[in-house]
Amino acid sequence: MRSDRRKALQLAIDFVAPYRKALIGAFTALVFTAGITLSLGQGIRLLVDQGFVTGSPELLNQTVLLFFVLIGCLAVGTFARFYLVSWIGERVVADIRKQVFNHLIDLHPGFFETNRGLEIQSRLTTDTTVLQSVIGSTISVALRNLFMLIGGIILLFVTNAKLTSIVMLAVPLVVAPILIFGRRVRRLSRQSQDRVADVGSYVGEILGQIKIVQAYNHQPQDQARFGEVVEQAFDVARQRIRQRAWLIAVVILLILGAVGIMIWVGGQDVIAGEISGGELAAFVFYSMIVGGSVGSLSEVIGELQRAAGAAARIVELLQTESEITPPPLQPEPLPRPVQGRIDLEQVRFAYPGRPDVEVIRGMDLAIPAGQTLALVGPSGAGKSTLFDLLLRFFDPVAGCIRVDGVDVRDLDPAELRRCFALVSQNPALFYGSVADNIRYGRPDASDAEVEAAARVAHADEFIRGLPQGYDTRLGDAGLGLSGGQKQRIAIARALIMDAPILLLDEATSALDAQSEHLIQQALPELMANRTTLVIAHRLATVKHADRIAVLDQGELHGIGTHQELIHSDPLYARLAELQFKTPENA
Structure with a gap:
């Protein structure tokens, strides 16, 4: 006392x-x-x-x-x-x-x-x-x-x-x-x-x-x-x-x-x-x-x-001290321009609340710059955890993660996160105008840039139909917008960031067919010339990715193209069979 x-x-x-x-x-x-x-x-x-x-x-x-x-x-x-x-x-x-x-x-x-x-x-x-x-x-x-x-x-x-x-x-x-x-x-x-x-x-x-x-x-x-x-x-x-x-x-x-x-x-x-x-x-x-x-x-x-x-x-x-801080000495700078190459070397991780349960177990993974890599696997395989580690919300308990050859722990977290644009399964929108939400990652973006990003994300049309257009105030968490509308605003927000690495976490899984079609049209422009990691449960949305990584219980189970994995990875073949009825029809 x-x-x-x-x-x-x-x-x-x-x-x-x-x-x-x-x-x-x-x-x-x-x-x-x-x-x-x-x-x-x-x-x-x-x-x-x-x-x-x-x-x-x-x-x-x-x-x-x-x-x-x-x-x-x-x-x-x-x-x-x-x-x-x-x-x-x-x-x-x-x-x-x-x-x-x-x-x-x-x-x-x-x-x-x-x-x-x-x-x-x-x-x-x-x-x-x-x-x-x-x-x-x-x-x-x-x-x-x-x-x-x-x-x-x-x-x-x-x-x-x-x-x-x-x-x-x-x-x-x-x-x-x-x-x-x-x-x-x-x-x-x-x-x-x-x-x-x-x-x-x-x-x-x-x-x-x-x-x-x-x-x-x-x-x-x-x-x-x-x-x-x-x-x-x-x-x-x-x-x-x-x-x-x-x-x-x-x-x-x-x-x-x-x-x-x-x-x-x-x-x-x-x-x-x-x-x-x-x-x-x-x-x-x-x-x-x-x-x-x-x-x-x-x-x-x-x-x-x-x-x-x-x-x-x-x-x-x-x-309370943050466990994620810049290095005590001068942070190491990233090469300019950032290419977007990602390397995971023997990464192990367990959440602080469950230190005895490893969510990622000794994972090695190399993602060349500009490549689209899909992450698939059953729930709890560690897909979303990988995104948390890449964004350095947590640090691995062993191993290291490198971006363009630099260990993320040697970087200022703010500089690291400027390399990423995230589109999550349930996009977070904030109280404010539509334009404010689109320029969330770049507050200095002009109105013209905001509208250009919205057009590419196929959001411009519905935004202009709102009572005050881009100045329409959104309720808490985007109350009043449909799931597809929220997702397209989130894609516009990622576009305006123009980051070299894109993280898509189940970006279309909860949408109706029409909304998914519009977002699928927006994604190629978003993914162009960027390293892209896509988490997906529906294999149809990622079968054309450059490579697909199959995760299971925190381990890399297999990696390759859709056709390669159908024949070489039993877990992926089983997932494909469940979703496409037969692997041959995949």
């Missing part, structure tokens, strides 16, 4: 440090308002002793005027403090969100396979909102009350040391419950945030797959499960609230109880003529300030505990 506090403090210092001027201004306003508030006690003493007791209208007018001056100064100082502190809170949280997002987007994909994306999203939103509240408000309140507490105690001693000693007797009694309940609140705050993240993750998962949920009439089960998740979050929150409520109640009881005893003792002294009524009024005022400050601090502690938990979760994200 101390580690959480250290992380929270260090995170706040790192992000607040660039805004020293605003921080100094806020601190100055904070000290100023605290000083003015404490001065009000002396104003009350003068008001009673010189205004009320003397019966002088002139003195009363002077003290009341002084009182209003103090109030005016307090209002100005409070405005400056609130504005600057709130500005710092919003600015810092905006910086944290940007840094966390920038860090996450560069992490290796394996991280997101072992961590729920929606939970990470919750950290980026919910946890940073907690920090915003704390940095932009709670810390200011805590510091203000701390100054008021210290200043109030000093003025209590200055005003009357005897009465102050009565109040000080209650301090150890107040500190004890703060320490006891504070530990419990801190632990429960972290648990509460975890449960809230679970709620957000579950909502995102269900709403993201709402069609499947409703198609299977799974709403009752999901409602019940969500109810359990919400109740778990509520149970933890209830325990946290109960501990904080006990803390606040005990502190108020002890502090105000001490103030009550002090008023009784002070009243006896006023009656005996040992102190003036103004001194007692000022002392009561300072006592209330001290009591209120302690009570507020005890309440703020709970918020600070929540912030510590939120900061710890954010720091965990920021400290």
